[in-house]
Amino acid sequence: MKQQVIKAALTLTVILTASVALAKPQVTIAIQTEKEVTTLQNGQKATKRVAATNAAPGEILFYTLTYANAGNESATSAVVDNPIPTGTVYLPGSATGQGADISFSIDGGKTFKKPSLLTYEVKLPSGKLDQRVASPEEYTHVRWTITTIPAGGTGKLGFQVKVK
Known part of the structure; x- marks a missing residue:
């Protein structure tokens, strides 16, 4: 059964700090959602990416x-937050972004940490609290912190999810 792709409502928290007082960085972000399809061309299978308007589990x-x-000035410490779309699961190791520090949230975007530091507590039947490391299926958001975006600079960030 196909379901509509809910575009990751880019909760764009772009926090910009100009490298010089009164400087004017103007950062814009566009998001694209694609999926791979395989076609037959001249008897050969070819895989290409197409815009994802719907997706199947x-x-x-x-x-x-x-x-x-x-x-006309560099933007420094630009922060981009993007939720993991509802009905999908983040694919481990798929977040990319050259020159960006990548972190994740498991609490709806309130806090962000590296995967090995994303922990939570579970109360065991004995009453003892057990600390566990979150799995990628529990991630709710991806965050990129881009050190510097020079005036006129461009770049790409990305991640992959699997539809539930």
Whole structure:
């Protein structure tokens, strides 16, 4: 059964700090959602990415965020948050972003940490609290912190999910 792809409502928290007082970075972000399809061309199988307008359980979706700084000064410490879309699961190791520090949230975007530091407590039947490391299926958001986006600079960020 196919379901509508809910675009990751880009909760774009772009926190920009200009490298010089009164500088004017102007960062914009566009998001694209794609899936891979296999076609037959001249008797050969060919795989290509197409815009994902719907998706079936088990399909992999590719999210690409393209950013650009049209301002006249560098943007520093730009933060981009993106929720993992409802009805999908983050694919481990798929988040990319050259020059970006990548972290994740398991609490709806309130806090972000590296995967090995994403922990939570579970109360055992004995009453004892057990600390556990979150699995990628528990991630709710991806965050990229981009050190510097120079004036006129562009770049890409991305991640993949599997439809439940």
